[in-house]
Amino acid sequence: MRVKSVRLFKVALLPRDWPETSYPEIAFAGRSNVGKSSLLRTLLGQRKLIRVSSTPGCTRTINFYLVNKHYFFTDLPGYGFAKVSAKLREKWGQVIETYLARRQTLRGVVLLIDARHGPTANDLQLWEWLCYYNHPSIIVLTKADKLKQSERPKVLKISQAKLGLPQEEFILFSAHTGEGKKALWKRINMFLQDK
Ligand SMILES: Nc1nc2c(ncn2[C@@H]2O[C@H](COP(=O)(O)OP(=O)(O)OP(=O)(O)O)[C@@H](O)[C@H]2O)c(=O)[nH]1
Numbered sequence: 111m112r113v114k115s116v117r118l119f120k121v122a123l124l125p126r127d128w129p130e131t132s133y134p135e136i137a138f139a140g141r142s143n144v145g146k147s148s149l150l151r152t153l154l155g156q157r158k159l160i161r162v163s164s165t166p167g168c169t170r171t172i173n174f175y176l177v178n179k180h181y182f183f184t185d186l187p188g189y190g191f192a193k194v195s196a197k198l199r200e201k202w203g204q205v206i207e208t209y210l211a212r213r214q215t216l217r218g219v220v221l222l223i224d225a226r227h228g229p230t231a232n233d234l235q236l237w238e239w240l241c242y243y244n245h246p247s248i249i250v251l252t253k254a255d256k257l258k259q260s261e262r263p264k265v266l267k268i269s270q271a272k273l274g275l276p277q278e279e280f281i282l283f284s285a286h287t288g289e290g291k292k293a294l295w296k297r298i299n300m301f302l303q304d305k
């Protein structure tokens with residue numbers, strides 16, 4: 111898809127505030143600081159619109175970006191961030207699960223995992239939800255620029271073992287170098303075309 115326009119359409123947390131439109135939607139999920147907002151910036155070419163921070167817990171809401179006036183790309187709040195209260199963490203978890211359970215227009219979910227650490231317990235929990243709710247998913251290993259060449263096959267192998275998916279299913283991605291951007295677009299386009 112050629113990105114012609116991007117607009118922050120809505121910032122919301124609770125289901126009653128989510129936009130009630132029929133636009134096909136792709137969600138971006140992963141733990142705090144994994145690089146969700148950075149990936150969206152790279153994908154959509156929007157440096158100014160999308161906030162990124164080195165401090166975890168930057169995105170605390172569901173941000174609905176309207177792309178080409180026809181698709182929603184949603185930046186979900188990050189999980190597993192130790193510095194927010196246990197109550198807030200639980201609420202985010204509930205919001206994410208409710209979103210996955212109820213969002214009718216959801217066409218696919220991009221699950222981001224930090225390539226340096228591989229899948230954490232929280233990532234595996236989210237992965238279980240994605241499987242349970244039967245959402246088509248793409249697994250992206252972020253911050254690939256921080257890996258040494260020799261570490262790349264290792265992280266692919268560990269991720270494959272933990273998620274039970276073939277290695278071809280994983281996309282190594284870097285918001286800094288643009289690695290993986292083309293492969294990710296290709297997969298997203300497939301979700302948006304599938305009816
Ligand atoms: N080296 C490197 N750093 C990255 C990459 N992507 C993101 N970062 C850095 O990681 C930090 C977190 O990035 P964000 O995009 O804000 O992460 P997030 O997942 O949106 O975080 P929350 O909103 O807190 O959930 C920032 O300091 C980014 O510059 C990448 O591909 N390579």
Ligand SMILES: [Mg+2]
Nearest residue numbers: 146147168169
């Ligand atoms: Mg963010």
